[in-house]
Amino acid sequence: MASAIADRFRLLAEPTRLRLLDLLSDGERSVGGLAQDLGCSQANVSKHLALLADAGVVRRRRDGLHCFYAVSDPAVFVLCGQVCETLRRNADARVAALREPA
Amino acid sequence: MASAIADRFRLLAEPTRLRLLDLLSDGERSVGGLAQDLGCSQANVSKHLALLADAGVVRRRRDGLHCFYAVSDPAVFVLCGQVCETLRRNADARVAALREPA
DNA sequence: AGCATATTCAACTAGATAGCTATATGGTTG
DNA sequence: CAACCATATAGCTATCTAGTTGAATATGCT
Numbered sequence: 211m212a213s214a215i216a217d218r219f220r221l222l223a224e225p226t227r228l229r230l231l232d233l234l235s236d237g238e239r240s241v242g243g244l245a246q247d248l249g250c251s252q253a254n255v256s257k258h259l260a261l262l263a264d265a266g267v268v269r270r271r272r273d274g275l276h277c278f279y280a281v282s283d284p285a286v287f288v289l290c291g292q293v294c295e296t297l298r299r300n301a302d303a304r305v306a307a308l309r310e311p312a
Numbered sequence: 313m314a315s316a317i318a319d320r321f322r323l324l325a326e327p328t329r330l331r332l333l334d335l336l337s338d339g340e341r342s343v344g345g346l347a348q349d350l351g352c353s354q355a356n357v358s359k360h361l362a363l364l365a366d367a368g369v370v371r372r373r374r375d376g377l378h379c380f381y382a383v384s385d386p387a388v389f390v391l392c393g394q395v396c397e398t399l400r401r402n403a404d405a406r407v408a409a410l411r412e413p414a
Numbered sequence: 415a416g417c418a419t420a421t422t423c424a425a426c427t428a429g430a431t432a433g434c435t436a437t438a439t440g441g442t443t444g
Numbered sequence: 445c446a447a448c449c450a451t452a453t454a455g456c457t458a459t460c461t462a463g464t465t466g467a468a469t470a471t472g473c474t
Binding site for chain 2: 212213214215216217218219220222223224225226227228229232266283285288289290292293294296297300
């Protein structure tokens with residue numbers, strides 16, 4: 211149980227994968243295009259996409275020579291958004307603590 | 313940006329830490345008690361709690377010989393709940409796919 | 415002070431994984 | 445079929461980290 215949840219969190223615990231998901235938020239993209247945008251090797255992007263696909267976060271569509279990937283589970287965006295908000299809240303709290311010393 | 317979010321996900325990408333948070337969901341607990349419940353060494357639990365505390369997920373209170381930890385950011389439970397639901401949805405979909413072959 | 419208990423720190427080991435390079439696979443076009 | 449392109453995979457290295465062990469620190473008791 212805990213380890214299944216941890217697995218899902220670990221999938222998202224990687225900046226490159228998060229950037230991939232962000233690039234995919236506008237719609238499906240090819241592997242090569244993603245690699246170019248990220249400045250990563252094609253092999254690296256392919257591996258990350260395979261991990262995301264295995265987990266069902268992303269789906270694959272082949273069209274001729276190209277493979278297009280798209281987000282199949284928008285819930286990941288909700289998760290990222292919530293984490294983002296938590297981080298922002300924490301940062302705000304730190305700033306407030308600096309202005310209001312004990 | 314992406315790496316900050318990834319850091320937060322990585323913090324939760326560990327079964328032991330998730331189990332710790334679960335044990336803490338009922339209220340504050342001492343390090344020793346948590347270690348006993350988890351069957352982990354005290355040093356190990358202490359280290360995990362330090363990571364969670366650094367991230368602001370958990371807070372520390374010393375009382376005599378004991379240190380009590382408590383969840384200070386309930387948002388983590390929301391995250392875990394959502395991941396859990398996603399996993400359940402995926403599992404259900406797999407079962408349905410088995411019953412409804414192409 | 416001296417001793418016992420609870421927690422943390424430091425150094426180490428073993429396992430996991432991100433990224434690289436090179437190669438293989440699948441698909442298209444001549 | 446052969447050449448070529450986009451993607452996937454395999455093998456490798458370097459880095460990171462969970463867990464262990466033993467020492468160090470802190471608090472309470474007598």
